[in-house]
Amino acid sequence: xxxxxxxxxxxxxxxxxxxxxxxxxxxxxxxxxxxxxxxxxxxxxxxxxxxxxxxxxxxxxxxxxxxxxxxxxxxxxxxxxxxxxxxxxxxxxxxxxxxxxxxxxxxxxxxxxxxxxx
Numbered sequence: 001x002x003x004x005x006x007x008x009x010x011x012x013x014x015x016x017x018x019x020x021x022x023x024x025x026x027x028x029x030x031x032x033x034x035x036x037x038x039x040x041x042x043x044x045x046x047x048x049x050x051x052x053x054x055x056x057x058x059x060x061x062x063x064x065x066x067x068x069x070x071x072x073x074x075x076x077x078x079x080x081x082x083x084x085x086x087x088x089x090x091x092x093x094x095x096x097x098x099x100x101x102x103x104x105x106x107x108x109x110x111x112x113x114x115x116x117x118x
Contacts, residue, residue, distance in 0.1 A: 004077040006040040025066035050114035060105035070094035
């Protein structure tokens with residue numbers, strides 16, 4: 001994690017299966033992880049512990065099935081205004097040296113600073 005960027009590795013577990021016949025990740029779980037990593041990117045912009053952030057909208061395009069192995073989700077700031085944060089995210093398999101995308105998306109967050117920026 002650094003300002004404007006977060007990268008998270010999530011191991012595969014039986015609880016994340018969407019299709020028991022093929023042992024692939026459930027798309028809703030991938031979206032939830034992507035949204036959470038977007039929240040981590042938002043944390044890099046906090047000015048106080050009282051700041052608040054909530055998801056306004058998230059869009060995810062699933063490009064390939066995610067097989068039963070760990071995934072990596074990367075998220076970065078696209079725009080940060082006085083009240084809106086927009087992030088761009090991507091997910092790929094951990095052992096994929098070419099980073100073939102499993103899913104990519106964009107999220108919009110309401111970002112409320114409780115104390116003025118310095």
